[in-house]
Amino acid sequence: MAHDTLKNANKAKKDEFYTQLTDIEKELRHYKDQFKDKVVYCNADDPFESNFFKYFASNFNLLGIKKLIATSYSGSPILGTQISLFDIQGVKAEKEKEPIKIVINEVKDYNKDGAIDISDVEYLLKHDKNTAKKLKGSGDFRSNECVEILKEADIVVSNPPFSLFREYISQLEEHNKKFLIIGNTNAITYKETFALIKDNKLRTGYTNFNVGMFFVVPDDWEKYHHIDENGNKIARVSTSCWFTNLQVKKHTEDLILYKTYIGNEDQYPKYENFNGIEVSRVADIPIDYKGFMGVPITFIDKHNPEQFEIIGLGISNSGIDIGVQPYKPEHKKYRKEIQKRGAVDGDLYIMENGIVKVPYARIIIKNKRI
DNA sequence: CTCTAGAGGTCGCTATGCCG
DNA sequence: CGGCATAGCGACCTCTAGAG
Numbered sequence: 001m002a003h004d005t006l007k008n009a010n011k012a013k014k015d016e017f018y019t020q021l022t023d024i025e026k027e028l029r030h031y032k033d034q035f036k037d038k039v040v041y042c043n044a045d046d047p048f049e050s051n052f053f054k055y056f057a058s059n060f061n062l063l064g065i066k067k068l069i070a071t072s073y074s075g076s077p078i079l080g081t082q083i084s085l086f087d088i089q090g091v092k093a094e095k096e097k098e099p100i101k102i103v104i105n106e107v108k109d110y111n112k113d114g115a116i117d118i119s120d121v122e123y124l125l126k127h128d129k130n131t132a133k134k135l136k137g138s139g140d141f142r143s144n145e146c147v148e149i150l151k152e153a154d155i156v157v158s159n160p161p162f163s164l165f166r167e168y169i170s171q172l173e174e175h176n177k178k179f180l181i182i183g184n185t186n187a188i189t190y191k192e193t194f195a196l197i198k199d200n201k202l203r204t205g206y207t208n209f210n211v212g213m214f215f216v217v218p219d220d221w222e223k224y225h226h227i228d229e230n231g232n233k234i235a236r237v238s239t240s241c242w243f244t245n246l247q248v249k250k251h252t253e254d255l256i257l258y259k260t261y262i263g264n265e266d267q268y269p270k271y272e273n274f275n276g277i278e279v280s281r282v283a284d285i286p287i288d289y290k291g292f293m294g295v296p297i298t299f300i301d302k303h304n305p306e307q308f309e310i311i312g313l314g315i316s317n318s319g320i321d322i323g324v325q326p327y328k329p330e331h332k333k334y335r336k337e338i339q340k341r342g343a344v345d346g347d348l349y350i351m352e353n354g355i356v357k358v359p360y361a362r363i364i365i366k367n368k369r370i
Numbered sequence: 371c372t373c374t375a376g377a378g379g380t381c382g383c384t385a386t387g388c389c390g
Numbered sequence: 391c392g393g394c395a396t397a398g399c400g401a402c403c404t405c406t407a408g409a410g
Binding site for chain 1: 395396397
């Protein structure tokens with residue numbers, strides 16, 4: 001038990017990634033109409049540091065949201081000079097880091113400076129002690145009190161710890177909530193996540209998927225990309241993207257295809273152990289191939305369910321049986337070598353110039369239009 | 371108009387540590 | 391000790407602004 005706690009603490013340390021306001025703005029501007037009259041809940045983060053809270057508090061009236069709720073988590077670290085800290089009435093907040101719940105029902109010109117903005121939210125937090133309240137527990141998204149708040153919410157927006165992504169998303173599914181969250185692009189290949197994408201219950205957001213995102217990390221972080229104008233360490237996480245079950249326009253638009261299979265058959269090797277062709281770049285998906293095609297996971301970012309049907313994943317442990325065969329007897333001798341590279345029996349493979357090649361995780365798709 | 375450097379974007383792949 | 395998943399990394403391609 002004590003061992004478990006230690007392990008978890010160690011794991012949690014790697015989850016100290018704080019989303020930058022510009023990244024939140026870049027993504028959220030596409031969903032404006034979907035937030036009207038909604039109860040928005042930002043959890044698994046910390047209102048003292050959170051740019052999510054800051055974003056929704058600043059744009060409360062612009063988005064026309066009904067209510068904003070944010071809870072903090074006691075495990076969250078203090079990031080030095082980071083972001084705007086509010087002096088909150090009735091809560092020993094900043095230094096003690098007590099887990100709290102903030103509820104904003106409306107934003108008016110409380111400080112009578114002639115404008116309605118974030119300073120009015122600060123004023124509210126300073127002068128109205130009903131705005132922020134201590135939580136009983138740690139503020140963990142799995143705790144009873146946080147689940148009760150979740151029930152009241154319409155849309156959850158957050159950057160949950162990647163290590164808890166599975167648990168986090170299954171909780172949102174279980175409670176049938178709308179959400180817009182940041183996750184690891186590799187999560188596409190998680191069994192549970194993939195099943196949701198396949199059923200069109202989950203899709204990626206607007207922010208470019210391949211570049212990754214830049215997060216504020218603690219001062220003692222060694223692997224950082226640069227230091228910003230406020231002295232914050234910024235790290236690049238190339239495998240991060242937004243996941244949502246809100247509407248995303250690009251996923252209703254066709255991916256433009258221009259290559260043909262007929263005449264270029266040699267560029268599309270057939271898998272040795274599956275009845276389909278290998279398409280190693282999304283841009284090379286042929287316009288005229290009727291059967292199964294294996295494409296890189298980056299395809300998911302451009303997927304329109306009206307255009308393509310997702311059949312499954314080309315890895316053996318995807319949870320969906322698409323009929324991938326074991327190694328052919330004559331290729332068994334390459335097995336050890338392949339396994340060294342992380343592949344196992346049941347993963348797709350091709351032969352290239354007499355050499356066994358196992359592509360990175362592939363999404364198996366089929367064109368619906370032909 | 372051509373060339374090129376740098377930024378932007380795409381995607382393959384492997385070292386690492388956990389877990390059973 | 392092998393299976394397995396991964397809050398990275400880097401090679402390489404593409405685009406574009408600006409110089410000549």
